[in-house]
Amino acid sequence: MKILIDAMSGDNAPLEILKGAEWAAREFKDHTIMLVGDENVISDIAVKNEINIAGMEIINAPSVITMEDSPLSVVRDKRDSSMGVGFKALSKGEVDAFVSAGNTGALITGATIIVRRIPGINRAAIASILPLSTPVLLMDSGANLTVTSDNICQFAFMGAKYMEKIYDIDRPKIGQLNNGTEYNKGNALQTESYQLLSECGLNFVGNVEAKEVPFGVCDVLVTDGFTGNILLKSVEGMGKFLMGTLKDVLKTNLVTKVSTLTMKEKIKDMKHRFDASEHGGAPLLGIQKPVIKAHGSSDAKAIKNAVRQAIFFVETGINNDITVFAADYDDKKLIADAEKAYQSGEI
Amino acid sequence: MKILIDAMSGDNAPLEILKGAEWAAREFKDHTIMLVGDENVISDIAVKNEINIAGMEIINAPSVITMEDSPLSVVRDKRDSSMGVGFKALSKGEVDAFVSAGNTGALITGATIIVRRIPGINRAAIASILPLSTPVLLMDSGANLTVTSDNICQFAFMGAKYMEKIYDIDRPKIGQLNNGTEYNKGNALQTESYQLLSECGLNFVGNVEAKEVPFGVCDVLVTDGFTGNILLKSVEGMGKFLMGTLKDVLKTNLVTKVSTLTMKEKIKDMKHRFDASEHGGAPLLGIQKPVIKAHGSSDAKAIKNAVRQAIFFVETGINNDITVFAADYDDKKLIADAEKAYQSGEI
Numbered sequence: 001m002k003i004l005i006d007a008m009s010g011d012n013a014p015l016e017i018l019k020g021a022e023w024a025a026r027e028f029k030d031h032t033i034m035l036v037g038d039e040n041v042i043s044d045i046a047v048k049n050e051i052n053i054a055g056m057e058i059i060n061a062p063s064v065i066t067m068e069d070s071p072l073s074v075v076r077d078k079r080d081s082s083m084g085v086g087f088k089a090l091s092k093g094e095v096d097a098f099v100s101a102g103n104t105g106a107l108i109t110g111a112t113i114i115v116r117r118i119p120g121i122n123r124a125a126i127a128s129i130l131p132l133s134t135p136v137l138l139m140d141s142g143a144n145l146t147v148t149s150d151n152i153c154q155f156a157f158m159g160a161k162y163m164e165k166i167y168d169i170d171r172p173k174i175g176q177l178n179n180g181t182e183y184n185k186g187n188a189l190q191t192e193s194y195q196l197l198s199e200c201g202l203n204f205v206g207n208v209e210a211k212e213v214p215f216g217v218c219d220v221l222v223t224d225g226f227t228g229n230i231l232l233k234s235v236e237g238m239g240k241f242l243m244g245t246l247k248d249v250l251k252t253n254l255v256t257k258v259s260t261l262t263m264k265e266k267i268k269d270m271k272h273r274f275d276a277s278e279h280g281g282a283p284l285l286g287i288q289k290p291v292i293k294a295h296g297s298s299d300a301k302a303i304k305n306a307v308r309q310a311i312f313f314v315e316t317g318i319n320n321d322i323t324v325f326a327a328d329y330d331d332k333k334l335i336a337d338a339e340k341a342y343q344s345g346e347i
Numbered sequence: 348m349k350i351l352i353d354a355m356s357g358d359n360a361p362l363e364i365l366k367g368a369e370w371a372a373r374e375f376k377d378h379t380i381m382l383v384g385d386e387n388v389i390s391d392i393a394v395k396n397e398i399n400i401a402g403m404e405i406i407n408a409p410s411v412i413t414m415e416d417s418p419l420s421v422v423r424d425k426r427d428s429s430m431g432v433g434f435k436a437l438s439k440g441e442v443d444a445f446v447s448a449g450n451t452g453a454l455i456t457g458a459t460i461i462v463r464r465i466p467g468i469n470r471a472a473i474a475s476i477l478p479l480s481t482p483v484l485l486m487d488s489g490a491n492l493t494v495t496s497d498n499i500c501q502f503a504f505m506g507a508k509y510m511e512k513i514y515d516i517d518r519p520k521i522g523q524l525n526n527g528t529e530y531n532k533g534n535a536l537q538t539e540s541y542q543l544l545s546e547c548g549l550n551f552v553g554n555v556e557a558k559e560v561p562f563g564v565c566d567v568l569v570t571d572g573f574t575g576n577i578l579l580k581s582v583e584g585m586g587k588f589l590m591g592t593l594k595d596v597l598k599t600n601l602v603t604k605v606s607t608l609t610m611k612e613k614i615k616d617m618k619h620r621f622d623a624s625e626h627g628g629a630p631l632l633g634i635q636k637p638v639i640k641a642h643g644s645s646d647a648k649a650i651k652n653a654v655r656q657a658i659f660f661v662e663t664g665i666n667n668d669i670t671v672f673a674a675d676y677d678d679k680k681l682i683a684d685a686e687k688a689y690q691s692g693e694i
């Protein structure tokens with residue numbers, strides 16, 4: 001399997017990305033790690049920092065998409081960027097998966113326009129894992145600011161497939177993020193989606209309030225990308241805030257300092273839980289080939305773990321399942337539309 | 348000052364509410380605590396549980412609005428409910444403030460229709476304090492699922508006045524909750540509001556991501572009530588989740604158990620911080636008289652603290668400031684509209 005890493009994108013590129021690539025190549029020996037970016041820069045940084053990327057194939061790409069660039073830059077003036085060239089290689093089948101810590105808007109645009117969505121899927125979503133008492137897959141966590149109930153329903157299906165395949169959960173529980181649990185809560189989007197989700201054959205557990213999310217009430221949480229982004233970042237921020245508060249408490253006196261040593265491992269576990277780099281990245285679900293969005297601030301470990309996710313994604317064949325579902329979903333819609341047209345006398 | 352408590356509404360009514368009223372009467376001796384609800388039920392419960400409400404004036408109201416009742420019930424079939432009668436007493440000036448742990452929708456409807464908004468204010472908002480490294484006032488945290496940029500701007504002004512008066516903060520920092528910090532982030536609502544907030548003379552610090560909220564970047568956080576509700580409940584849920592995780596860690600071994608004893612006070616502080624009952628309730632800002640929304644699950648302490656908030660609200664005269672601002676805001680809008688009409692030749 002060939003995993004291509006965008007060497008130039010992200011807050012810590014290229015140094016941390018190259019270190020991550022080296023780490024991934026060492027850890028996943030059965031697979032081929034490749035890089036895309038400016039060959040000269042990559043070689044220079046690797047030599048200066050004694051990073052062993054000897055023998056690693058580099059696809060040359062002279063430019064870089066910055067965080068300030070327009071999402072459309074990847075298909076307009078920066079087609080020759082590491083991200084643009086990376087997507088091209090993925091779409092042509094030269095590599096099996098693509099990992100990038102770059103500009104989220106450009107990543108979604110590139111994935112959608114260059115690699116393309118799975119036929120029948122109307123919107124791709126960023127599928128982020130919330131590291132809570134049980135892992136919760138948040139769909140969408142930021143790709144689509146506005147969505148329809150149809151999109152939400154497809155997010156639920158794709159998320160369910162992901163949790164089945166990657167976390168081995170039988171009939172994952174689907175919840176809709178809402179401001180109350182009653183069926184009629186929220187705006188038109190939420191009430192329409194509630195109806196669709198109730199009828200779609202998934203294990204829909206109803207509306208879920210944000211305060212219940214940490215306690216395992218659902219495995220997949222569906223929402224629009226704006227609200228999802230607020231929840232995702234709130235979980236991240238609160239984790240950081242409370243770890244800081246805990247650190248202060250543990251410094252209270254000599255006894256607590258000593259006791260901190262004895263529970264070192266457990267505290268480390270807690271820290272790891274809220275450390276984004278442990279989770280690597282978030283796949284874009286609904287795209288024809290695996291695209292893993294790594295956190296903008298990814299370090300070497302995050303990149304290595306994002307590569308692991310890409311490998312899992314390919315190995316579990318989750319895209320086959322989504323493709324079958326999408327074709328079926330599309331068929332049902334076409335039939336429903338045709339029936340409507342027939343009843344109204346149009347055909 | 349006369350503070351009226353809705354004795355019948357909330358998950359723990361009337362028992363905890365009556366205990367809270369007794370507590371408030373003991374703690375705030377300079378003021379008069381009154382109750383509204385079914386006289387017989389109140390007397391019965393008080394006698395059975397040895398709650399001393401002797402001499403406390405009770406306004407009789409035979410029915411109760413439940414959590415399942417429609418928001419409009421307070422002005423339709425349940426005008427004779429504790430909430431409906433309470434609002435009537437407030438609007439007539441028979442009491443100075445009203446505290447209720449009841450149905451949020453009915454509370455907002457009753458406040459808006461019976462007590463009425465301050466002239467010039469287009470929407471009232473629930474002003475909740477997020478208990479983070481510094482207190483953050485969240486406007487709106489659930490009264491209005493959809494809002495306009497004009498509403499957001501008024502939320503910012505009202506929130507700023509509240510933080511000035513109640514928390515003694517000079518020129519409070521106003522942030523807009525968004526999915527990124529750049530000016531053009533979010534949907535049309537956020538970009539329009541960004542523009543208005545930049546021009547309105549407040550100390551606007553720009554867009555704020557949910558992950559930054561815990562770290563004191565702003566004193567007032569403005570957003571629509573749907574998104575605000577998600578954030579509020581996420582902070583609540585994550586606080587609870589992490590306190591639970593901490594408890595597990597501290598049970599690791601004998602040393603940690605001993606050390607837990609030595610930092611008892613600090614852990615208690617942490618717990619208190621995320622304990623909704625410590626904060627009492629959230630005022631509805633933009634209503635002509637003080638209405639304090641207590642948490643649905645309020646216990647005696649929460650009710651006592653909501654009474655304290657009501658007293659502060661009246662004492663600081665915050666509604667006078669909001670009234671002056673709203674009249675001025677309205678004037679400016681009228682003038683701007685007139686200028687537009689003049690320029691277009693309409694007048």
